[in-house]
Amino acid sequence: MTVHNDTVEAAATTPELEQPYAVLGLKDDEYQRIREILGRRPTDAELTVYSVMWSEHCSYKSSKTHLRYFGKTITEEMSSKLLAGIGENAGVVDIGDGNAVTFRVESHNHPSYVEPYQGAATGVGGIVRDIMAMGARPIAVMDQLRFGPADAPDTTRVLPGVVHGIGGYGNSLGLPNIGGETVFDDSYAGNPLVNALCVGTLKVEDLKLAFASGTGNKVMLFGSRTGLDGIGGVSVLASDTFEDGAERKLPAVQVGDPFAEKMLIECCLDLYHAGVVVGIQDLGGAGLACATSELAAAGDGGMRVNLDAVPLRNDTMTAAEILASESQERMCAVVAPENVEKFLEICNRWEVTVAEIGEVTDETDRLVITHGGEIVLDAPPSTIADEAPVYERPYARPSWQDELQAEKGVEKPADLRRALLDMVASPALCSRDFITNQYDRYVRGNTVQAKHADAGVLRIDETSGRGVAVSADCSGRYTKLDPHAGVRLALAEAYRNVVVTGATPVAITNCLNFGSPENPDVMWQFREAVHGLADGAVEMGIPVSGGNVSFYNQTGDEPILPTPVVGVLGVIDDVAAAIGHTGGATGEPETLIVLGDTEEEFGGSIWQQVSGGGLSGLPPRVDLADEMKLAEFFASDAAVAAAHDVSEGGLFQAVFEMLKDSRKGITLDLSGVHEDHFTALLSESASRVVVATATDHADAVIARAAELGIPAAAIGTTDDSGEIRVGETVLTVAELVDAWSATLPDLFGHAVGANSVVE
The missing domain is CATH 3.90.650.10 (PurM-like C-terminal domain)
Structure with missing residues (x-):
């Protein structure tokens, strides 16, 4: 024709x-x-x-006018660590011994709303080819997902298709899915976010x-x-x-x-x-x-x-x-x-x-x-x-920002036991097994940590045992309250998730999801986030190796929560020494110790969301120097048997997640954490980790933390009771696991793909 x-x-x-x-x-x-x-x-x-x-x-x-700030702030020492950086298909980092690692995260948001399965599947395919184009073998994928309310009819349409698409494509490629995040919020109704991340390895001389x-x-x-x-x-x-x-x-x-x-x-x-x-x-x-x-x-x-x-x-x-x-x-x-x-x-x-x-x-x-x-x-x-027009879009701090940041106080529950059960069962904190069990985590045989882990850990060299740890995080609730602080909190959590495995962070990537750039409020959020991330990278001495921008994420005139997803990649010399996340796994009694300060910080918290408090106040304060102290702690010879970061949901969620697999119990002594038990359990203060150690090593662990200027408090010793006890409040780990496990299957278990389980 x-x-x-x-x-x-x-x-x-x-x-x-x-x-x-x-x-x-x-x-x-x-x-x-x-x-x-x-x-x-x-x-x-x-x-x-x-x-x-x-x-x-x-x-x-x-976005280009603001993204240039990354180039203006990166130091020569930081850029020297990169073989390829911003502007290439993916960032590439030299990790020594002739080996290099490349990683990148990219959005496929709008296609995944129109056609969830193919939109998500081709998002995985696209990010894998970005990694291939650097001369690398793709070795793992991750996903960062955002949906509308978990019980909304359209979420029932979109989520199963997206999950089935990610699993169907990634599993067929033979790539392990080593982690991710799934978030539900009203702002993502009609505009879900599907951000796909891929990691690859190559020899330095093979860079393309x-x-x-x-x-x-x-x-x-x-x-x-x-x-x-x-x-x-x-x-x-x-x-x-x-x-x-x-x-x-x-x-x-x-x-x-x-x-x-x-x-x-x-x-x-x-x-x-x-x-x-x-x-x-x-x-x-x-x-x-x-x-x-x-x-x-x-x-x-x-x-x-x-x-x-x-x-x-x-x-x-x-x-x-x-x-x-x-x-x-x-x-x-x-x-x-x-x-x-x-x-x-x-x-x-x-x-x-x-x-x-x-x-x-x-x-x-x-x-x-x-x-x-x-x-x-x-x-x-x-x-x-290279010569598309560059727009200097107007931006201004929103007129509503002050009112949003006004502290409205936090309503404490009359029934603490019921509140803790509601928290672990909430869509914000419940088990993601319904989703992640549809992914193959262990194909290729190099996955060291994936299920329920703070960061995915992979072996990349079978001879030396060298490996990488990867995590990506963001709270859009924090970022809406304060975009600059919110992106730094995302960086801090991803960094912390990597260091608690024993890995040393070496590079940062990002996927910046925002509403319309023609909205001055959105452009202000975007600019603040870019500056917060770039400045944070300089403070930590870790280069931003690349990223992605996704604009026009909104339904009608209502933009999504600003969602700058931040990924951090770390290197671990021997994955056999990687620190796990399960307390009591040895079978012997272990002392749990909280590292870091706990303040009354509930702005943007999960408790605020679950209790019907809306969104208000300021997000938790974050000092990246405190995160770097934690990195130094985990890089030392501290006798840590397991570690889990404290983030969304607070200390109680972290303790529960540490004990759910071993089914050990504990009587929590919160006197060294905060005088108010509610604050001690549910505050989301940053720069905190719970570590488990043999009881006879507890004093040495606390002393090592003190040497580095890290506050530390023992909160109890594991036992065989299978109960978590806080004063008069007693919950069994079994009932918590039941509540935590049931939420997503109850909501989506009838959907296509629900039985496509890879164990």
Whole structure:
């Protein structure tokens, strides 16, 4: 079938032709700027490429002015730890002995609301390819999920599909899911957040970057064929009316094939091992438009691409559609001519579709794309990939912030026993086993800690036992109360979760989820969060290795809670020495000790949420120097048998989670924690950890903490009673486990995927 394209020649002779640029998301001034760059009106293909590459998702045009603060604040010492940092597909850290680790987290929020299974599944696929593009083998995934109220009808639709999509794709890839977070809040109704994280390993010398270099080198597209899925608004260019193009309107959410991606992973690793790849880029958001323009813009010449060579699933596709398609499981590589035969051989061995679609030219900063024998795009790739408009959006502290931060007091329960049961059974704190049991945690045999752990711990070197620990955290409630403090609390918790395993934090990543950047309140929240995270990274001496921004997360005019997810990666020399989280696991009596100060801090707390107190006050105070003292404590030879951070839900939740697996009991002595038992049990003060140690080591542990300036108080010794006793209040661990375990199965147990359990 003949495909009719709008060509460069035609564009030059029809300057006044009206084009649907507004439907593609371009503003009037942006469209005029494109015309100025080209010296004429754009072709359909050019309009498509500029529209997707200048979108908020690809260009960061509203966030870039604030994100530059990361570059302004990072020190030379911090940046020296990175092999690749902000601006690359993923951050890469040298961890010694010739080994490197890469990790990144990215959002797939809106697609996961439209089509929960495929939206979440392709979110996993996309982040895995980001890791592959660095020359690494993906070794694990994690997920950060946010949904509306747990009992809301639409949450029943979205959550099971998202979880099934994450498990279905990740399990099929053979990647362990080593942790994550699931949060419920009214603000996420209609706009769930699905943030996917992936970790990969590589040898330092195997690092790959996205650039097209070397005149005459070939551009190779390999992986799945290109189809009409994931195109979205570009379908406007495919027909005169929506009715005429109805048969072309496949879902705007991409469709994933994890088995094709598994073949692609192994194919890429073989290609890297064979040394036949000069530069590489994955095809995710904006598809071939992004891959070709970014490779060309980062190179030392130009690029010429022939779309006739692109393997298609639909031979009626226009140039605009081929360029904008977000079909999954595709990569684009630059290969020297003498290595093309070997490249093809490896792709064929793995049954991966491959095609030579172009070559690097000596036309500096020129991208030329043809289709049907005619030129459909002729533009400087730097203007596509790097020169999108940068907006200085207005921002201002919201007029309602003072009222929100006003302390309204905390209502203490008349029945403490009932309150503690309600807390552990609340959707905020209850067991996530219903979700995580649908994921394979132990495939590949290198998972050291995952289920119920503070951080996921993986072995990466079977000879030395070296491993990594990864955690990602955020409380949107804290961040709405104070965006600057909220993101620092997220950093502090992720950092603390890593150090309690015995690992040393080495890098930070982030996924910044916010409402509309056109709202000055939201932009103020965003700016405060960026500055809080960047400054916190400098204080801790750990580089931010990369990140992601997701804007326009709102339902109508109501934005989500500002949700800057912060991930921290740490290195542990020998995973055999990793500290576990179960108290009483040895079977012998153990003393539990609280490290850190406890204050009356309930702003944004889970107690405030569960008791119906809404959201008000200030979040807990956080001093990152206190977190670093904890890191020094766990890096020393303190005789710690187990450790668990104290965060949302407070001390009682931490103690319960430490004892639930061993079913040990304890009589809590809170006199050294806080004079008020309610505050001691449920306050969410930061920089606190509960450690378990053999009773004859307790004094030494407390003394070591004192040497580092860390307050420490013994709160009791484990026993065989199976009860947690606080004064007159007695709860059995068994009844707490029953209450904690039942909530999500009761809400979602009937849903599709509920029985897809991987033990």
